[in-house]
Each structure stands twice: as C-alpha cells, then as structure tokens.
Amino acid sequence: MSVILEARDLSYTRSGRTLLDGVDLAVREGSLTVVLGPNGAGKSTLVRMLCGELAPTRGRVVLNGDTLASIPAWLLAHKRAVMPQASDLTFPFTAFEVAGLGVEGLGRGLSRADRHRLARTALEHADVAHLAGRNYQTLSGGERQRVQFARVLAQLAAGRTVETRQVLFLDEPIASLDLKHQLAVLAKAQDLAREGLTVVAVLHDLQLAAGIADEVVLLQNGRLVTHGKPHAVLTPACLTEVFGVALTGTGLPPHPWMIASP
C-alpha cells in the first residue's frame, strides 16, 4: 500500500526545549498506526504536527503528496479529522448540535437534510444517539468523549464528498471511557482502517495497542526509537528500555502480551 502521510526530519523546539527531534516517519494508507511512548516523549506534539495544528520548527509533513503547510485549513478539514484528548464546550449546545459542528460548512453538494442525517448517523456509530437532545455540558466525561467521537466521524463523512483518502488522528481517544466503550471506539477505528481510512492514534495502554495496531511507532525523549509491526516493536527488551519498567513478554498468540513486574 502507498504512503499517505510522511514526516521528514520533523522537529519542534519551544523556548529552548526540543520536544521533537528529527522524526522521519511514513504512514501507509489504510493502516492503523499507534504512537506509544512514556509521558513527555512527544506523542501529542508529533500528532499535532502531523495534523497541521502545530507548525514544525524544522522539517515538514507531506499529506497525499502535498506539503501540509500549503493546504488551506478548509481543504485540510476534508482530508483529516482530529479527535482531541478532552474537550470543553463554552455554550450549552446539545449533543446533536456538537455532532453537527463536524459537518457544518464541510463537504460538497450536501443539503441541510444530508447534514442532519450525517450527524445522526455519526451519533449512532458512537453509541450516543440516545443523548442527542441532551445539553453537552451536563454529560459525563465518557459521554462527552463519545459525542466528540461522533463529531469526528461526522466530519469524515462530510469530508468524504470531497476527498476519499482521509486520515483520522486520535489523541488518547479512550482516556475517560469505560472498558466497553474503549473497545467500541477502537473497534470502530479498526473498521474504518479496514475500509481504507488511515488512522493514527496515541495510546497509553500497551496491551490495547498490541491488539489493534497494524504498525507501532515508539517515541522516547522526542526521538523515534523504532517503527514497525507490533510483534517486532513491542518486545520486552525494547519496552523495558523505553519505559524504564521491567516487563516480561509471554508471547501468547495472537498478540504480544506484556506483564509488568514492579
């Protein structure tokens, strides 16, 4: 499969501190890539630069053959969507309206009814259709996260009318979700990847990462340690080195299985 997203010598320095240092990365189209690393490794910084939110101080990001910096914001919104870690909302929009923000002003040839339909479908896919009329501000953290996921799904659906080769970025998408919905969000991400969408996700849970990733990117201190298939990257030796924790791998099929020993 072809490369859709590429980082070349990507670096970011802020007030003298180097948060990301010369990262080269190629993400294959239709893959689910998980970015792993200890706190402060530069995972979020990497994703924020890959999605165009943060301009690199050195190097560049290439999406679909175009340098990211040359793509105007409105067009970029059709090519990729970003699910934030957590999102506050200033005003009392309903969950349905929040999902609607994902399609407002996006897409080509969409009628108002089409946009309503896309938002509603997205809410169903994120398992929050029953919250549609609720005020977002009164929802629990997990419910909010799922409504945000619906908004992102709605954006991708609207964007597909303009650009079919899309990338979805998930920055710790499951931080505040219960186990059932963690698995549901990741399963949805896997489904989307199987349908051809490229997914880049920051995760903390090595086990979940091992279970769903096509590729794993391991970061430490702003540098790329290694990038490859889960069984090649998630080895006890490598993880012990990066996370500074003693790990034992059991090698149980079908995924690498790690046990931390305190």
Add this chain to the structure above:
Amino acid sequence: MTAGAMRTGTDGAGERRSLRERPGLVFACLAILLLLVGLVALSLGATGVPASRVFSILADMFVGQTGTGGGETLIVLQVRLPRLLLGMLVGAGLASSGALMQGLFRNPLADPGLVGVSAGAAVAAAATITLGDALLAPLMGPLPFGALPIGAFAGGLLTTLGLYLVATRGGRTSIATMLLAGVAFGALSGAVMGLFSYLSDDRQLRDLSFWSLGSLSGATWTKIIAILPLILPSIVAMPFLARGLNALALGEAEAFHLGVPVQRVKALAILIVAITVGASVAAAGMIGFVGIVVPHMLRLIAGPDHRMLLPASALLGAVLLVAADTVARTIAAPAELPIGILTATLGAPFFLWLLLRRQGGIAL
C-alpha cells in the same frame, strides 16, 4: 445545521426546544416586537402623538410630503424618529457585539468592552472634554460640534488596535493575552478618567458624567447618517463569522481541525466589534449591560447557535434599548434619566433573576 429536531431531550422545557427548532419564529416575534416598541416610542413623550397620526406622518414622509403637519410632524420626524433610530442602531450594535465577543472569548460573561474599545473611547472623550478647550481650541479655534464623538471613536479604535498588536505574536492572537491586556487597560483608563475628572471644572465634570452614563438625547439626523454606515454593515457581516464562532466553542485547535480560519475570524471579529462599539459609544456614551443580558436571554430561549444568536441579538438589543429609552424620557417627564442608569438598574436584577430561575446554577 440548526438546533435540530431533537425531541429526545430530558432537560429543558418543551417550549424551549420548539423555539430552538424554529429560528424563523424567533426572528418574526422579535421583528414584530421591534415595530410595536418603535411605534410606542414615536407616539409617547411630553407631547402625545396618537399612533394613527404617527402612521400618517411617516406615510407622508415616505411620499415626500413634509412640512405639512406642523408641530407634531416636527416632533416625530426631527426629534423622536432620529432618537428611535439611534436607539435601534446602538442597541443592536451593542447586543450583537456582546454575542460576538462572548463567542470569540468563549465566555458568556464577556462584554463588548473587553477589547478595550469602550475604555479607549472613554479616555479619548474625557480628554476631549477636559483638555479640548485648553489645548485644542487655541490651535484650531472653538471645537467643532463633532469633536467629541470623532475623538471617542478614534480613541476606541486605536486602543483595540493596540491591544490586538500586544496580543499577537507570530501571526497568532492570544485571546487570553488580549483579555488580560484589556483588563489592565481598563484599570489604567479608570485612573486616567479619575485624573481628568479631578482636572475638570464644573461644566466639564457635568459633561463628563453625563457622557459616561450614556444617553440617546443627542440624537440628530447627522449622527444617524454618521454611524449608520459603520454599524449596519457590521451587523450584516457578523453572521458570516457564525460558523467559526460555533466551532470555536469547542476550542481553538478543534475549530482549526474543522477548517475554520481561526486567525481571520479573530481579527475580523475584533475589527467589527471595535467599529460597532466605537460608533455606539461615540454617539450615545457608555450604555452598560445590553451586551451581556441580551445574548444571554436569547441563549436561554433559543439556544447558542451563533447563526441565530448574532442577528437575533441585534433585534432584541434594539427592542430593549428603545424600550429603555422610552421609559427613561417619559418616567420623569419633562426631565430625563440617563439611559445607562436605567439599563443597569433594570438589567442587573433581571439578569440575576434569569440566573437564579435556573436551578442548579449555570455552567460557565
């Protein structure tokens, strides 16, 4: 996407939902209300003019037959109509600017004055009142009648521009920096205003306090013609920023992810507010509370979607300010209350009532 036909809601009255679904109804009600209030404003006053007479005077004016009706025609066309239009423009400008600022600052308590435009205009106006006679008059003769509003408008615009430049680094404006710089400038301007009132003589002091309380009593056709081309295009332009403001409610990064040109939205919103509020303050002085109360009421009634909120705030702001002004000039007729006193004394308790009516408090 409008509020959407959501019937699964568990919080909120059915009536509130139905208005969320029908922004057209909200606009229709507000427009009718504005017509009624306008009619009352034209007929009430020291000399009562019956509504039917008001209609015929206005009809005559539109056909071009003026000067036939004597006193009543003069009162309606030369005194009350400009005052009505000034009230509508200033009320609409302040309320929609408030909604715009609250969307931009992501804070329902933001005031149109936050970007420094009112404080800057106030300082410039105080300087014109206090120092104008002493410093400017010897250079250019007696100050022209328009010196005060022009000075206030320029002062407001320059202050906002200054704050914008302070808060912008590397092509990105930090809203938080702008807010804090605005607060700092507000404190400074308070001190400068204090200094000016200390320096003023009795007449200047009276002008100063009258101006800072706000009033529509100086309404003339000249003023209307001066501020109409500033305020009306701004109000018409605001809804074009609505989608960006809706997305900004999620956060700046999220708005960018959704394709909103965030920096352009910020710059345009600040420019529009500076022009609108600058023109309002220049023409009518400082009138408080309209910018906060009106958008807040509308959010409670019809939801937070800025595509509805911005134009509806303009309409309701016009309604409320014209109503307040009608009360201000009739309640103690022939004397007149400064309208700023009235909007604050009526607005503040009403605002409190709105807040307390909702059990469980309000999430900011």
